[in-house]
Amino acid sequence: GSQINSYIMAVNMATYLDRALVLVEPPLDLNHERVISQASSYAGGSQFGCPVDAFKETVTETSSLRRDASSQELREDFPRGFLRLVKQPAWLSHGCEVPCAHHYTYDDWFYLFKGPLDEITCINSDGSITNVVVTGGSALRSVFRQNEGAMKGNHPSPQTERWALNLGATPGEALTFSAIRSPPEIWDFALGLMNKAGFLQFQPWIARDVELLLKSFSLPLKQEYDAIHVRRGDKLVEEARGDVILYWRSQGHTDYQNLPTDYVPFAHYLSKWDGPEKCVRDDAGELQIMEHNVYVATDDPVVVHEEIAALPNHINETTILWNDCHQLSFFFNPTDASAFHLNGDGEEGFAGGHEAQAEADSCFDRYDRNIASIADMMILSKARIFIGEYNSNWGRLIRTMRVRLNKEGPDHLTMTLDTRIAWGRTRPLPPGY
DSSP, rough: HHHHHHHHHHHHHHHHHHHHOOOOOOOOOTOOOOOGGGGSSSSGGTOOOGGGBBBSSSSOTTTTTGGGGGOOOOOOSSSSGGGTTTTTOOHHTTTTOOTTTTTTTTHHHHHHHOOOOOOOEOOOTTOOEEEOOOHHHHHHHHOOOOOOOHHOOOOOHHHHHHHHHHTOOOOOOOHHHHOOOOOOHHHHHHHHHHHHHHHHOOOOOHHHHHHHHTTTTOOOTSSOEHHHHHOOHHHHHHIIIHHHHHHHHHHHHOOOOOOOSSSSOHHHHHHSOOOEEEEEEETTBOOOOEEEEEEEEEEEEEHHHHHHHHHHSEHHHTEEEEEETTEEEEOOOOTTTOOOBBTTTTTTTSOOOOOHHHHHHOHHHHHHHHHHHHHHHHHHOOOOOOEOOOSHHHHHHHHHHEEEEOTTTTSSSSSEEEEESSSSSSSSTTOOH
16 A cells, blocks of 8 residues: 555656656566566565566466476566556656666666755766656655645646646646645545546556456445455554544543553444434334445454454344444455465564464465455445545555546535545545655
8 A cells, every 4th residue: 555655646746746757667687587586675576476477487376386486587578666566657657768777777766766855867868868856755755745835835826737737637627626725625636637547557467367356256346335444453553553542532441551452443433334313214114224235354354253243233144233224244355364464464574473474475475465455455445435544554545546526516626435434533644645
């Protein structure tokens, strides 16, 4: 989620500054083409793992080479950075290649990115001159903060019209955007334009393998469904502890060192469905049961399963009656037993005691986790109702993907698919935060 959020911020910065957005990829070490000997610290040269397409030799699910990645040679032309995940649209790159490639290497760009935030000028091999701002990660936020005031305050203006046009707006939409003065409405209109333009395009191998995985899901995706995102683990310990304490205080628990759990219970997410007083009744006054297929995306599937088992009013093992009229049938990612995070079973890698898993982990395993995460994102983004929080990168990203331009206007220029915040902050941050 953090990489895609950074990309979202970069898209807004490049289009606002009226610049091409070019992604620089880490090089393949041509002297050591084996998978285990890349410039990247990740096996396969990419944090997003290895699709079968990445290798010179054909690899199948049953191939013995799949079990020994170190014996395979990567294709020299295969993406290794963020481009292994996404396909950069030409309207963002303006069709530009990485500038001044004959003079600046990847290490040079990396050094500039880590240094002072200055614009540089370089000369291309054809003699043309290019001005470049090199940024990424936390440095990108510095660029955003330098321009945030103007992005919010310089309305109306030719620059904000141009920003909208660069995001794919029609001339009429650009005029509407430039006239907006409310910062939350500015950010949402920009997101609506980005989503309309299809800014997030996955590489063909990602789209193919996500589609194959989705076919294995028991969730009936052709029917209407709802979704819940439950983020726990290291994210709460490091960043959301205060919000967890606030939740338990609201439940009458004031001993912060002895809370019932160190996370917000799953049942609280379910409280976002209407109570019995809003249930629909027929002419005889009988409650009408509303059936919901509910997809649950979580990094804590074992505990969430236990919490569901402990809920009242079970109809069967995976279905409950909630608030008298909501029949909730729960579905999970079929890979949950083996895939929680891209890096393992935690954001920083495999937890202590899981050394054997870490030792056996391969670039194929990492890729499988990547595909499972993207499948989750697609399901959550398209759900009729989404229940989550803004404490995690993933929760903020899902909200971003659910913003639409409102064709009905003009009272509401954008709309967000039904998104309900279970706990923590309730106001979304600027795009990419």
